[in-house]
């Protein structure tokens with residue numbers, strides 16, 4: 203079973219990923235609706251003290267010190283930050299959508315509500331990464347950029363890397379408009395057929411398949427896709443689209 207529960211905190215774990223990690227559901231926190239209850243997003247209208255408490259509870263459930271956090275201001279880029287140490291609390295967040303570290307005292311942390319979490323581990327070189335890949339990040343090849351950065355900075359061989367695609371909006375729920383369709387076609391050319399599906403006359407973008415293809419192209423040795431749609435399962439996940447933006451953010455963490 204991929205779901206686990208500790209102190210009321212319910213979280214998802216991948217089979218293939220041996221680094222300590224979790225993708226947290228919305229269960230086990232203290233926030234009221236529409237952030238009920240484990241909201242870790244600080245920019246969605248929830249009280250910041252509750253958000254902090256929820257983040258602390260999440261870290262504690264995985265046995266990680268809350269002070270070990272390294273997080274970023276996620277901006278739908280393909281920019282990378284290397285975490286050499288935990289982020290000092292007073293320091294402002296750097297803008298990026300990929301974080302990597304080889305430091306065991308650092309916990310990488312990001313926030314999601316439909317966008318794709320990608321967690322990566324190179325057990326041979328002792329490197330971990332986390333990435334945020336919505337449609338923009340996917341078109342910008344966040345997945346490939348993460349692998350390139352692991353190779354460049356830490357000498358990883360892509361075949362050693364285990365990469366996992368977390369709960370996020372599924373192909374069934376992700377209808378896109380003309381502007382995004384055009385960008386997908388420009389980026390993927392003939393392969394657009396693999397990632398765009400026509401459902402009831404509307405075009406849907408398959409973020410899971412696309413990120414899997416991008417990871418394959420980058421040479422990643424092992425890939426696991428959770429296949430859990432956040433919009434189908436708002437009982438477990440925050441979904442920006444299904445809940446019409448009145449919702450929170452769930453967290454994902456990874457540590458060595």
Ligand SMILES: [Zn+2]
Pocket residue numbers: 371372373374375431432433434435
């Ligand atoms: Zn769905």
